[in-house]
Amino acid sequence: MTRIAIIGGGTAGFFCASLLSRDLPSSKVTIFEAGKRPMVKLGLTGGGRCNISNTFESVTDLRQVYPRGASLMKRLLKEFGLTETRKAFAAMGIEFEEEDAGRLFPASRDASQVVRALLSCARRSGVELRCADAVVAVQESATRITVRTASGTEELFDAVVVASGGCSSRGGLSFLEPLDIALVEPVPSLFTLRIKDSSLNSLTGISVPEAVVAIPGTSLRATGALLITDWGLSGPCVLRLSSYAARELHAASYRTPLMINWISFNEQEARPAIAAFAAREPQKMIANSCPFALPSRLWEHLLSRAGLRSDMRWAELGSKGLSKLVSVLVSDVYEVLGKGAFKEEFVTCGGVSLSEVDSKTLGSRSHPGLYFAGEALDIDAVTGGFNLQAAWTTGAICARSIALSFSGE
Numbered sequence: 585m586t587r588i589a590i591i592g593g594g595t596a597g598f599f600c601a602s603l604l605s606r607d608l609p610s611s612k613v614t615i616f617e618a619g620k621r622p623m624v625k626l627g628l629t630g631g632g633r634c635n636i637s638n639t640f641e642s643v644t645d646l647r648q649v650y651p652r653g654a655s656l657m658k659r660l661l662k663e664f665g666l667t668e669t670r671k672a673f674a675a676m677g678i679e680f681e682e683e684d685a686g687r688l689f690p691a692s693r694d695a696s697q698v699v700r701a702l703l704s705c706a707r708r709s710g711v712e713l714r715c716a717d718a719v720v721a722v723q724e725s726a727t728r729i730t731v732r733t734a735s736g737t738e739e740l741f742d743a744v745v746v747a748s749g750g751c752s753s754r755g756g757l758s759f760l761e762p763l764d765i766a767l768v769e770p771v772p773s774l775f776t777l778r779i780k781d782s783s784l785n786s787l788t789g790i791s792v793p794e795a796v797v798a799i800p801g802t803s804l805r806a807t808g809a810l811l812i813t814d815w816g817l818s819g820p821c822v823l824r825l826s827s828y829a830a831r832e833l834h835a836a837s838y839r840t841p842l843m844i845n846w847i848s849f850n851e852q853e854a855r856p857a858i859a860a861f862a863a864r865e866p867q868k869m870i871a872n873s874c875p876f877a878l879p880s881r882l883w884e885h886l887l888s889r890a891g892l893r894s895d896m897r898w899a900e901l902g903s904k905g906l907s908k909l910v911s912v913l914v915s916d917v918y919e920v921l922g923k924g925a926f927k928e929e930f931v932t933c934g935g936v937s938l939s940e941v942d943s944k945t946l947g948s949r950s951h952p953g954l955y956f957a958g959e960a961l962d963i964d965a966v967t968g969g970f971n972l973q974a975a976w977t978t979g980a981i982c983a984r985s986i987a988l989s990f991s992g993e
């Protein structure tokens with residue numbers, strides 16, 4: 585009997601186990617989970633609604649959504665993409681439904697249903713789950729692999745899948761040290777930005793549907809909805825920028841100027857649009873008539889940043905006033921003082937270097953029998969269901985590779 589260990593009873597680990605028990609029924613699968621309960625993170629995804637995947641319909645280049653690992657994901661998604669993921673979940677009684685931006689959710693909008701389905705699939709297939717038993721070391725022993733746990737057990741396995749998630753938690757990937765595997769330094773990704781500006785902070789709750797945020801002097805920029813919070817900025821475009829700029833922001837200790845384009849028009853488009861509006865409405869007070877779809881409190885804040893009197897009329901704007909207004913609307917700069925609190929969606933950028941893995945099998949290039957899945961790999965995505973899809977895809981590829989490698993035995 586082929587003995588397989590999965591390190592990490594999380595998203596990728598359980599999905600891998602569910603397919604292994606189908607594709608290699610003669611195997612005995614053991615999941616080692618450091619926590620008391622499996623799949624805790626999966627149960628929290630999408631605010632408990634589980635943004636399980638994405639249609640990818642608006643993605644023209646995978647680098648837009650996978651800042652790390654795009655070319656590997658391109659190859660892997662051809663082998664096990666959305667169609668195969670849907671099929672696997674349909675077999676567990678879970679259908680997907682689409683929301684905006686191609687985001688897919690289980691029809692129940694209930695992450696705990698996904699957890700229960702994976703758990704019962706594992707139970708039915710006789711997968712052994714050992715909770716509260718963290719793996720502390722993995723070593724090669726002739727043709728097999730030894731897995732040592734915190735409780736002192738030491739067992740031999742024919743194949744081992746590393747699915748221990750983002751490296752910043754639970755001692756990271758230190759259990760791989762005996763194997764001398766190249767790791768890319770883990771740093772956080774998908775976080776909000778802390779900005780201390782009392783007039784901005786007083787606009788808490790205001791959102792702009794289509795803004796652009798950028799780090800001046802770099803090509804790092806992201807577009808989408810922007811949300812003002814009492815500690816700074818959040819929303820899809822900020823999370824996206826934090827993902828694109830994860831390494832740069834870490835290197836700068838999360839202190840950087842941040843440029844906001846509140847209207848997503850560029851200067852050449854904004855200037856004539858405002859001038860035409862001013863010509864049309866010369867007697868209207870600027871404070872009471874915004875040429876763009878911006879919330880009125882935000883508009884007042886921006887006028888004050890442009891140094892324009894609240895009782896000024898459009899006829900009084902003048903070319904200097906126009907320039908100041910355009911500048912604030914398209915390139916308003918704030919100082920970021922840090923990351924937001926560790927509460928919101930969060931993934932790790934970094935992990936097992938992709939140079940260590942065979943891009944077809946996700947097996948180690950130097951340690952036969954060792955495989956990698958999920959966030960433990962140096963693959964991570966922006967929000968929208970792409971991180972979970974990476975966990976399903978990489979978990980499935982590991983299962984398929986192990987099944988192929990051992991099915992003849």
Ligand SMILES: Cc1cc2nc3c(=O)[nH]c(=O)nc-3n(C[C@H](O)[C@H](O)[C@H](O)COP(=O)(O)OP(=O)(O)OC[C@H]3O[C@@H](n4cnc5c(N)ncnc54)[C@H](O)[C@@H]3O)c2cc1C
Nearest residue numbers: 592594595596618629630635719748749958959969971972
């Ligand atoms: C709050 C939140 C919401 C999210 N929402 C979404 C969403 O809606 N859509 C989306 O696509 N992505 C979302 N993500 C990201 C997504 O959840 C992760 O990318 C995904 O769960 C990664 O799966 P994984 O199996 O690699 O890691 P995990 O699911 O984290 O599982 C890893 C498991 O390994 C265990 N482990 C670690 N070290 C050891 C060890 N040494 N021995 C044994 N066990 C160990 C951990 O305890 C954990 O249970 C969200 C993330 C967070 C934090």
